[in-house]
Amino acid sequence: MTYHLPAGKAGSGPYTVDVTPETAGWGYSGLRVLTLPPGGSHTFDAGDSEWIVLPLAGGCTVTADDAAFALHGRPDVFSAVSDFAYVPRDARATVSSAAGGRFALAGARCARRLPARYGPASAVPVELRGAGACSRQVNNFGAAARAGGADEQGFECDKLIAVEVLTPGGNWSSFPPHKHDEHRPGEEAELEEIYYFEFAAHDGVPGLGYQRVSPSGRGRGTDVLAEVRDGDVVLVPDGWHGPSMAVPGHHMYYLNVMAGPADERAWLISDHPGHAWVRDTWPEQPVDPRLPLYTAPEGTA
Structure with a gap:
């Protein structure tokens, strides 16, 4: 398996x-990225999965389900929080774009059929995690409940959990x-x-980073050390994942x-026992001053 x-x-x-x-060889998680030209549209059947x-x-x-949600979106992932739409299982949905764009469809096989609905950008919790060189920003648009976390309620889904992570150049995340x-x-x-990756270019030069997944002694013994670039995907069925490293x-x-x-x-989650001590150093360090790259807008999107 790759x-x-x-x-x-x-x-x-x-x-x-x-x-x-099926392609990942597991039971639940899925991801599609759809690129539409100006005036383009695409219709899909949700099947046995819920989608954001x-x-x-x-x-x-x-x-979806006779409802229409106008998503303002954003110029790119490095400039703003985005609004989003939830598509329930067994629905037929259409994504259309007057100006064109690129859209992620994050999915999970599920049992419950929840209502189609809109998620405003203003309601997305933006969390800063870590400190120093481990500082990163997390946009918890599809987070699950997490006691003591930035989003204790979470956005309601049956199975799906989805978040965005922004790591400043030179920093390590998933650590x-x-x-x-x-x-x-x-x-x-x-x-x-x-994991689906994108990178900020500099003077037209594309960015890159590195992703590590090491065996935990369970499952498939997943072992990955990958140089990742725009549009790359890394699958994590099991194992210790991290760090995710952004080049300076x-x-x-x-x-x-x-x-x-x-x-x-x-x-x-369970931290790697050999590295869990790193969390104890964060209260003594400042958060990277480049963060947040942006915050959620006030009011409705």
Whole structure:
């Protein structure tokens, strides 16, 4: 099984990225990236999965269950929080864009059918995690409930958990390395995870970064050390994941999509025992002054 999917290697049909539970060899998580030309549209069947349509660049209109949601979107992932739309399982949905753009469809197989609805950018919790060289920004648009976290309620989904992480150039995120590949009530949740990457260019030069996943002794023994660039995907069925490293001069973005078999939708992780001490150093360090790159807008999107 290949866990690093370079840009152009994971596409299918209208999608530049098309990761399904079948192609990933697991049970729940999926991700599509759809690029539309000006005036373009695309219709898809949700099937047995729930979906969040998230603009990466540009705006769009999403229709599902006789409802229409106008998404303002954003110029790119490094400039603003975006609004989004939730598409329930068993729905037929259409994404259309007058000006064109690029849109992520984060999905998860699920049992419950929740209503289609709109998520305003103003309601997205923007969280700063870590400190010093481990500082990063997390846009918790599709986060699950997390006790003591920035979003204790979370956006309601049945299985899907999705967040955006922005790492300033030269910083490390997903650190200390952590895992969520076994079910331990109240301590760790079993979640399959997808990383989708984009990078800020500098003077027209594309950015890049590095992603590490190391075996935890469970599952497939996933072992990845990948140089990642715009549009790359890394699959994490198990194992310690992190760090995610942004090269100096280029901010790194990744979209995390997670889902798993537990009835409770929760993000519960275990830190690598050899590196967990790093968290104890953060109160003594300032957060990177480049953060936040932006905040959620006030009022409605």
